[in-house]
Each structure stands twice: as structure tokens, then as C-alpha cells.
Amino acid sequence: MSGAPLVTGMSPKEGPPGTKVTIRGERLGKSQSDLIGLDICGVNCLLTSEWVSPNKILARTLLCKTKGDIVVITRSGGVGASTVQFRGYLEASVGPTKESPVWVDETVSVGPRPLSMTAYQQEDPLQISVEGNDKKFPVEELLELFPEGSGNLRSENFVPAWFLLENHHATSFDDLKLGLNFLGRKVGSQTEGKLSFLKENISSVIDQLDALIALKEKCDKYRTKHGSSFVAQIDDAIGVSEREAGKLFQGVLAKKDRADMTRNALNGYQRFKFLFSLPGTMEKSIQKEEFDQAINDYSRAKALFEQPETDKPIFRKFQKEVETRAYKLRETLRNKLVEKPPKIEEQRAILDYLMTLQCDYDPAWVCLACHFEFLTNSMKNCFQQFSSMDSQNANTAKTPSKQDHQNALPNQVVFVENLCELFSTYFPDFWHLSQDYFGGKLPVKPNLSKQAEMKKMMISTVQLFGTLVTSCLLPSGSANTDEFEWQEKASESMSEWLQHCLGFIKDTYTDFLSLDPPKEMIEILRNLLFQIRCYSLEIMLHQLSTEVADLYKQETWSSEPMGDHGFVTPLPAKFETVIINASKVIKETLLQKYNEERPLLNNEEVKNRMREGMGNALSAFADSLELLISQNRGVSQFHSSQKSSMTLPLKDGGLRSGLPTSQTASLLLILNNCSYTKVVILPQIYKALVKLGYPDMSEAVEKARIAINGVENLTFAKYTEMKYEPVVGQIEQSMNAGRFDWEKCGEPVGVRPYITKTILGMIEVIAEVTAVSEKLVTTVMTQVIESVCEELTRLFSCIAKFSENGAMQATLDMAAFQDAVSGFLVGNSINLVNETFSLIPRSKEMLRSSRRIQHLLDEHRSKTKMQYQCLISSNTTKL
């Protein structure tokens, strides 16, 4: 019988009718329907049973009054056995006014018989006093001793021993014997006295007989009247009473259930006390911003609300209350989340909170959108604030802490500084948050489909930064939108601040790089930097040009001999220094020092612009020199009165520094400077630039060389013009001095002064030129002598007629002249001298034959030996 149910546990093992019991054991059925029988102490309790598992059944006992087995019957296992028992008992105190969960059998406990029974019980059948018999014999043991018996005198299974043990276990044997005698007498009197009993009560017996007859008559009458439905009516009555009884039973059960419920409710209240005060505490926590507390409470409440016990209207009501608080909390948190400026740490905490609160939107996304909006708007506002401000107001609007150092700054610089600060402060937060969001590091589950949108937001932020900076710093038109336009650009003063701004932007860029953003975004900032650097390159080169062009202001005219180049002023060297220093600065700030930036010089266009700019800067020196020439005119006029007092420089000394020299001398210095620049400075600059890593600058240098050549020619022309004019100009005058007439003059006595004066003038020129540059002597002198020859030819061709003496005089003069300048006579001047001789009649014969002329010539030579030497030596040293 391994399949038969077996009950091995009973909880509790005893109780009055209606006790809830737990029956445990094995094979107690496979389901409620498999359970087809449950007897507890022989009473069928199947109706109240509740099958839980093959090991457990719950039930409520019915009217069990004895100790007995628990028999489980299942369809699958049949009739079961039990190793434990249940003892049912009636609570002695159940009476007509006492509620009982079960139907109380009045035949035992209520009605006339029990009443008589109690009376009877009081009256002991043995008539022995029970006084002093206070120590009761345990029912438990009686049950064990007489499992089938009972101590009830009226019970069918009455066991006298039970009765005696229960009531008289302390009574002495003699007393018991007396009691037995009494009982015997009583019984005897009852049996023998039947007749006497009738006799005694004859009247009442007859009364009873009458009553019975009357009753029979009534019954007969009733039957004739109502037919045989006598029983049927009783049947009905029984039905009615059964229903009423059922109702009563239900009512009683309901009352018990209600009592249970109340108890449960009280227990529940105790357990869930905290729930009822929750809305209030949550409200307080929210107000005090103790979100942790509020959320903990809420989660606890939520867990409680999920329990089945709390599925009651009262709890639902409180749950609603709590939910409204939670809603409010969510709203508060959401507002805090999008508070500006956003505080990242706080936001992370709030995100955590919101996730525990299970909000129905994506709080991280809201947060990111908030960052984006904030950053974009603040940058725009910053732009609007500074761009529309005129420079006077600007200072008042600045942050007070920075006021001192910003006072002098132009708006644009302050704007760029502020913008960079904004960007560097808030962009990283924005970036990190988004990274964490998509990296799943936030408590929020990321919505990966939003990645593209995020990227767009990021890029547009960076782009906005670029656009704003561009429109602020670069010349209008370079920004690709005209949405942002800087109102008044102080572009003049701006150029010096450009480096400053570039610094800010570079710092921002470096910060930005450290975030490791995608290439696309880096590219935007790189472009921006590139553009600004290009622009600043242009500006710097332009500045350099201006600076070079202004160099003339620094000319002091103090000169030093410089090898083959004769005397030069420090101006060319200054020029070199300026150029090289500037190139270094440009290199340092723009060409070098890039941090993953695009190198400027990789771009052909930039290279070209750079060459052009450098060319301009270099040729600006020519302009500067040219300006010196024209300025020189003014100087020379001013000093012309002192001209006579000027001392010419000695060959080994310098010009006295600080003293403006004669106009012609400075022209000569300019000439020297030009050639020195061409030959020495420009190649040096070229080399230095190559060394600095500049692209090939030969074009620029060439441009400068050409420009300087131009200046050189100009200077030279100017100089020679200045030199031969006084020499040539005086010839005619002194030739005609003293109304000299070539027709009527007497015999010549010596070389006429116009020639000697001319020669002296030429020597003066030689001296001056030699002092500055020996190299120039021949060039200058050739020019001067050619002009003199031209003038002489012109003058002689104007003489109408020579007398004999006149011709002789003229021949003498010309011969002396030719003699003196013979070293410088070349090409055209030789022709001119010959032409002049041919204008004098018979000059050739005279030169050859006239002893007088020879004599005078020798005389002249010895007289002017020194001057002559000057001319020769300067010429020969040159050659």
C-alpha cells in the first residue's frame, strides 16, 4: 500500500470544533480534486479541506468530539492511514448565548436534557461528597487508559472506572463501598416499586392518558382536515430550519472571518505603520533636499505595496498619495537636473535617483540636451554681449574680478577669453556625460539610436565656437554665416592682440584634444586655428613691412668702414636684425609649436602668401632708403650754409657720429648701404631664413634686390648730378671772366683759371668719393669728366673766331685739361676732347711746334704737381 496516503503530522493535535488544522504526511493527493475524502475523528471534513501539496492539507475541524485518526482518501491512493491523531473537544462553556464557530449539538449541551444532566451531575449517583477532591485526574491519561470510553453517565460507552477515577480518585475505599450500597438501594427501590410507583401517581397517569387521547383526537382531526400532509409539513419545517441554520452558520463564520480580518488589519497596521506616515516624511525630505532619504523610503514602500497583503483599498489610497509625492520628487529632480549652469556631479546623483524612481523618460538624454542648450546659449549670449558693445561700455560689463587686467583689453580679446573659458569649462562635462551615457556608465540604459543626434549636437557646438571666434577675429566675410556679426571691429589695435587670442584658443584646443574626440570635431578647431594663424601670419608680415619701411627714421649717419664696401651706416644691419627677429617670432608663434595642428607651411597657398609678404617686407627697405634720399634734400638745405665748415672724413676715421654730413656724403653712404645690403645682408637674410626652416625665399630676396637696385640707380644719378653741376656750371662763367675775348687777347701767360678751377673741383669730388668708397671713384669721375668735356666742347663751339693768341691760349688750356684728366678719359670723353681740339684752329701744329706752349705747360705742370698727383694716384690705385 505504498500509494495510500499517510498522515504523519497534525497541527494542532487537539481543539474544539472549527479549529484550523494543518495535516501533513505523504501522498496526500495530487490535487484538490484527487482528494475525495477527509475524516477527522470519524467526521467528514472534506468540505472544509484545502489541498496545498501532496504533503500538506489545510482544513477546519467540524463537530469532532473524540480522539481519532485522520483518514485521507484520494482517488489515486485510496484510503489512507495516520500515525497521529486529533482530539476534538467541546468547550464546556458553550451555551445558548455563546457564539461558536460550529453547530453545537444541543442534545448534548443545551435543552432540557443537559439541564437535567447538570442537575444530575451535581447529584452524584454514589452520593459521595466531592469536597477535598480538588486534585483532578488528568483527562489526557484517562483518554489513554480508556481510549474508547467516556466518563459521561449517559454516554453509551460509559466506563465506570473512568467515572471513578475522574470524580473519586481521592475517595477512600470505605466511602466508595458506602456509595455502592447507596446506589444498590436506589436501583432496588426502582425495580421493585413499579406498581407502588403507579399507585402513588395514579392521578397523573390518568391525566397523561387523557392528554394522550386528546392528542390522538387532535391528530386525527388534523389528518382529516389536511389529508396526509402531516409529515410533509414537518418536512417543510425541517427544510426551513435547515436553511435558517445554514444562514446562522454562515453568519457565524462571517463574523469570525471579520474578527480575523480586524486582527490582520491591526497586525498589518503595525507592520505598515511606516507607510501611513510616508507621504508626510517624503514631503519633508523633498523640501530638505534629502533625496536619498526620500527615495529609500519610496523604494521600501514600493516593495511593500507589491506584497499581496497590501492589495487593499486603504493601501492603494496611500500608495496613490505616495505616488503623488514620488511624482513631485521626480519633477523636482527633473528641474534640478536641467538647472543651469549644469553641475555634473549633482546630475549624476540625480540620474541615479531618477532611475530608482523609474521615470518614464530618458533623464540622461534630457540632461545632455540641457548641457547642449546651455552651452550653445551661453556662447551665443557671450557673443551678443560683447559684439554689440562699444568699447566704452565694455569695461563696465566685465566680471569685476578680472576688471583690472582687462581694462586695457579690447572687447574682442575679452570675448575670446570668455568664450574659451566657457567652452573649456562646460564642454568637457558635456562630452564626458555623453561618453558615459553611450558607454553605459550611467545608471540609465542608453538609447543607441540617438548616437547620431548626439554627434550632431557635439559638432554643432564645436562649430558654433569656431564660427563665433572666426566672426570676431577674422576679417568679415571669412565666417561662413552672417548670423553672427561683430559690430565694430577695432581691427587696427587687434593685430597685436591676435597672438593673445591665439593663445587662449590653443589652450582650449589642447584641452579639447585631451578629451580624445572624433577627428571630425578636431578638424573644426584645427581649421579655426589654421585660419587664425594664416591671418595672423599675414598681419605679422604686414607689420614687419611697416616696421622695415620706418627704419629710415633710425638713420644716424654714423658710419663704419666695411671692407670692400667702404663706409656703411648701421641701417642695413638693423634691417637684418629686424627681419630675422621677426622671422623668429613668426616661426615660434605660428610655424612651430603646433599640437596636432596642421602645419601652416604644408599649404601651397600659405607658402605663396608668405613669400609675397616676406618679399614686401624685404623690399620695404628699399622704400625706406628711398625716403632717406628725399628726406636728405631737406637736411641738405638746412645745412647748406654750414657746408663750408664741413670737414671731410679722413681715410681711417669715421664720420663724426650724430653730425649730419653733407648731402652728397649721405647720398654716397646710401649708395654704399645699397650695395652692402645687396651683396652681404640679403644673402645673410636668405641663409638665416633657410636655417629657420622657411620655404625657399629666393623670389622675395630677388624682389628686394631689384628694388634696391632701383634705389641705387636713383641715388647714383642724383649724386653725380649734384657733383658735376657746380663743376660744369662755373666753367662758362670763369671762361668769360674779365670779358675775356678769344679774338683780342694777348699772348698767353699761363693756363687760364677756368681750367684750374675745374680741375680743383674735380679733385674735390674725388676726395669726397674716396672718403666714402674708393670703388665709386672711377664710376663717378668718368661721369663727371664726361659732363665737363661736353661742356667744354659746347663752349668752344660757341666761340666765333680765334686770334692767333686766342688759339694758342685755347690749345694751352685744353692740353692742360687733357693732361690732368687723362687717367679718366674713356670712349665718349676722348672723342669730345678731340672734337674740342679740332674746334681750335691750328691747335695740332701748335701743340707739336710752339715752344711757348710747351714751356707754359711745363710751368703749369710743376705748379700743379700736387693736384696732378691726386688725380693720377686716385686713378691708379683704382686700377
Add this chain to the structure above:
Amino acid sequence: MSPKTTTPSLHKVIMVGSGGVGKSALTLQFMYDEFVEDYEPTKADSYRKKVVLDGEEVQIDILDTAGQEDYAAIRDNYFRSGEGFLCVFSITESDSFQATQEFREQILRVKGDQSVPFVLVGNKSDLEDRRKVSKEDAENRAAEWGVPYVETSAKTRTNVDKVFFDLMREIRVRKDVEGGDKDAPNKHKKRKKLKCSIL
């Protein structure tokens, strides 16, 4: 009760101890290998099943009594029928340990026997972190009484079988010692009872 000869010997064990210490939990774990989380105060539960004790098939009858004070009055009756006692306290509750003293006294008074089979059980040993009763204190008390002390956990089933089997062995030993006139246990009982009642 009819086939007396085939019925294996029966050992009557009684669970005593304060309310909530885990008497029912131990019993149910031993009987049905289940652990009940909910606390439902017991009134008086009865369990009985066959087990194999050292190769011999025996029956164990467990009376799980109420720890709650409300039911203290009915204890006397139950104790009388017990052959061995598992006196349980919870190591997480000093009061329950304190109460074992009273339980011990009550048992000795009812049984009138100093060496009644008895095991002191410290339950809920899985809640080590909430321990309030030190092992030493418990062992000292057990030594003082001359009884074994075992720590159990109804939750993890640690030592659950051990306490029941150990106690049954003690009971068996006792019965063997008394077993002079084992032939008529009923008579023996009656006599004893009679003696009691007369006294």
C-alpha cells in the same frame, strides 16, 4: 494498536523552548525537509514517523509544544508523557536562553528524574552575525546540567538530524536500563501513575 507485535518501538520526544526559537522549524525540517519562513505560533502539534536508528526501525513521536506564555498552563500534562526533551533556544535571543532554565526545572519537577534524556539546542546558528548567546555560556550551562549542547540551524538543516537521533539514542539507552520488566509496560505505567496519585 492492534498488531502490537509488529509495531516498532516508539520514542516520544517533546520540543520545549520559548516562542519563536524554531521548535516547529526544527520539527518540520526533520520531518519533511522543509523550512517555514513565516512564524505561526504553535499550540500543540503532533508528528510521528518511522525512522531507522542505528539499523533498527523505530518510530519517533514528536510533540511540538507552545513556546508562547499563553499556553504555559497546559505544558505540565504534555511533559508527563515525554520520554526525551529537546530544549531549544535561539542563539540570537538572550531571553530564550534564559528561559531554558525554567523549562529544565519544570521538566524535572514533572518527570521527577534528574537524568531524563535531554539535549540543549542552540538554534538559528546560521544567524552568526546576530549571535547574542555565546557558545561558552551555553556549553557551561549544559555541562552544569550534565546534558549535551548542540547548535543547529533549521534553515540550513545543520545538525537537525543529529539532535533528534542523539536524543533517541539516549531514550533507547534509558529504556534498556529500565527494561527489567519490559514485558508489561502498561502495568509499569499504571503502577507509576498510581503511585503518583497516591502521593
